[in-house]
Amino acid sequence: MEVLSSNTGSVNHTLTPNEINISGEADFFRLQRGISTNFNIVDEILHRSQSVRKDKCALSSSSGDINWGQLQKYIYQYQSVLAKLDIQPGDRVAIVAFDSSEMAVVVLSLMFRGCVVVMINPMVDTAGIVMQVSASKATTIITDDEYETSAFDGEIRRISLSTVSSLYDTLDLSAVDYRFKCNTTPFTPCFGVFTSGSTGTPKLAIHYHQDILVALTRYADQVLDIRRNDVVFCASRLSFAFGLQNMFLALLNSASYIFPPREIDTHSLRSVIEKGGTSIMFAVPRVYDMVLSGANDTGQRLSTLRLCISAGEPLSESTFKTWKAAFGLDIVDSLGSTEVFSTYISNFPGSSKIGATGKLIPGFQAKLLNSEGNPCRVDEAGVLWIRGASVITHYDGKAPDPELFQDGWFCTNDVFRQDIDNNYYFVGRNNDMIKINGLWVSPLEIEQTLLSMSEIAQAAVVSLTRADGSRSIKACIVLSEGKKAPTLSEIKDYCKASLAPWKHPHFVEYAKDLPKTATGKLARHTLRREVVSNSAL
Known part of the structure; x- marks a missing residue:
């Protein structure tokens, strides 16, 4: 049997594929692609970029740009810095920092060294960051300078990015070993990303070096056609799987990558897209809406854009059509998840179908199962299971949950x-579906209808249980600025005009805002808890 070397801690162990808990799909992908048993994703980036013009921009952020010649040298030079900090191959290092070119160099250097880099969203509150750092099992945390040291466990070493930079400034560059190689394999743990927490506590997904190559060959090569002269911008940070995936897809194609500004608004987005010469844009739907809010001023100045990709939330027909009318481009809707890392369902450029998330990307398997656990018929709604070479087999630190992970399926x-x-076509989250008088109702369907009312800026639908055990629907609404609240009767009539007669709210509550996760998604579990505690039916 072929064996692989996997770094666990600072000691190298020789393991079989079964012992390092990889799926059969993952090992088949490695054999099919002829991937060497000595493999490192950052080394792959360096190898692919050897013929790139050295002064060509590789990474760009508000703090400055790094060209390809600098990036290639920095990754080797930073090995000396990491050694001075006693950060060794196999160590888990948590990153709590806003995106910047400098932070990305540290992340890439850690991965090149064979460390496991756990990305943590800097927008999470202090309690959330402490929880995630603890769950990451990191021995070192690298942060922006502004984070307080007192919040973290005394056993976790905290290093600021400025400390890393200062050590680099004192480096004897003549002593740098440009032949450095780390003993990593396709199945050496490479990075970890937490789930959004929109349905509860965020969970940690650890991915291997090979998983990034899966996203490249399965998704980017078949759908995106990223070229060396492309300038790629993603509005999601590296602490999200969507952001991390897209940076790697750009770098593996030797393109240029632009990081999002710390504060994302209409002005900063337009500035990044226009001044940076962005040709490919990745963003969640609400970011496209932000750009559209300034479309009257922007006009055709977004002419460098050639491809726009959406993920993370359902893309509304209104956003798709308005963007198309404003800029002449389709928004290519798609679906991925932290557990898979790669996008696995997508529309294809030039053939986007309005309202559809897309088609299954070749190389992945999917099945829809109904409430009885049987395969769905055409147009029958069911829960999506996905299988592929980059799918994790369990959450880190937890035993595999058979309700979520079965024989390589997620x-x-x-x-x-x-x-x-x-x-x-996305219908909703399984645990969000509501049964009214024996008929299933998707909250998303009602929410999208409500959002088409000019008076409504935000809307969320939850279910309530009446005293007799029956279910009812409550809409939580944030009004558009300066608009008068529609009555419950007006809302019901509006919904009934375009939806089935039972698909409407029975109650309505107006709020100043709706609870969100750190990723900006609706925190339905929090909303349900608040609504139930405030309701008496």
């Missing part, structure tokens, strides 16, 4: 239907 808990042309 249960997304997203409810979809598939039409006769194999397009997937």
Whole structure:
């Protein structure tokens, strides 16, 4: 049997694929692609970029740009810095910092060294950061200078990015070993990302070096056609799987990558896109809406854009059509998840179907199962299960949950239907679905209808249980600025005009804002708890 060397801690162990808990799909991908048993994803970036013009921009942020010649040298030079800090291959290092070119160099250097880099969203509150740092099992945390040391466990060593930079400034560059190689394999743990926490406590997904290559060959090569002269911008930070994936897809294609500004608003977005010469844009739908809010001033100045990709939330028909009318480009909707890392369902440029999340990307397997656990018929809604070479087998630190992980399959808990042309349509989250008088109702369907009312800026729908055990629907609404609240009767009539007669709110509550996770998604579990505690039916 072929054996692989995997770094666990600072000691190298020789393990079989089964012992390092990889799926059969992952090992088949390695054999199919002819990936060496000595493999490092950052080394792959360096190898692919050897012929790139050295003065060409590789990474760009508000703090400055780093060209390809600098990046190639920095990754080797920073090995000496990491050695001075006693950060060794196999160590887990948590990163709590806003995106910047300098932070990305540290992340890439750690991965090149064979460390496991756990990305933590700097926008999470202090309690959340402390929880995630603890869950990461990191021995070292690297942060922006502004983070307080007192919040973290005394056993965890905290290093600021400025300390790392200062050590680099004192480095004897003549002593740098440019032949450094770390003993990593396709299945050496490479990075960890936490789930969004929109349905509860965030969970940590650890991915291997090979998983990034899966995203490149399965998704980017078949769907995106990223070129060396492309300038790629992603509005999601590296602490999100979507942001981390897209930086790697750009670098593996020797393109240029632009990081999002710390504060994302209409002005900063337009500035990044226009001044940076962005040709490919990745963003969640609400970011496209932000850009559109300044479309009257922007006009055709976004002419460098050639490809726009959306993920993370359902893309509304209104946003798709308005963007198309303003800039002449489709927004290519898609779906990925932290547990898979790679995008696995997507529309294709030039053939986007409005309302559809897309089609299954070749190389992944999918199945829709109904409430009885049977395969769904055409247009029957069911829970999506996904299988592929980059799918994790369990959450870090937890035993595999058979309700989520089965024989290489992962249960997304997203409810979809598939039409006769194999397009997937998002219906809602499985645990968000509401049964009214024996009929299933998708909160998303009602929410999207409510959001088409000019008076409504935000809307969320939750279910309530009446005293007799029956279920009802409550809409939580944030009004558009300066608008008068519509009555419950007006809301019901508006919903009934375009939806089935039972798909409407029975109650309505107006709020100043709706609870969000640190990723900006609606925190439904928090909203449900607040609504139930405030309601008496």
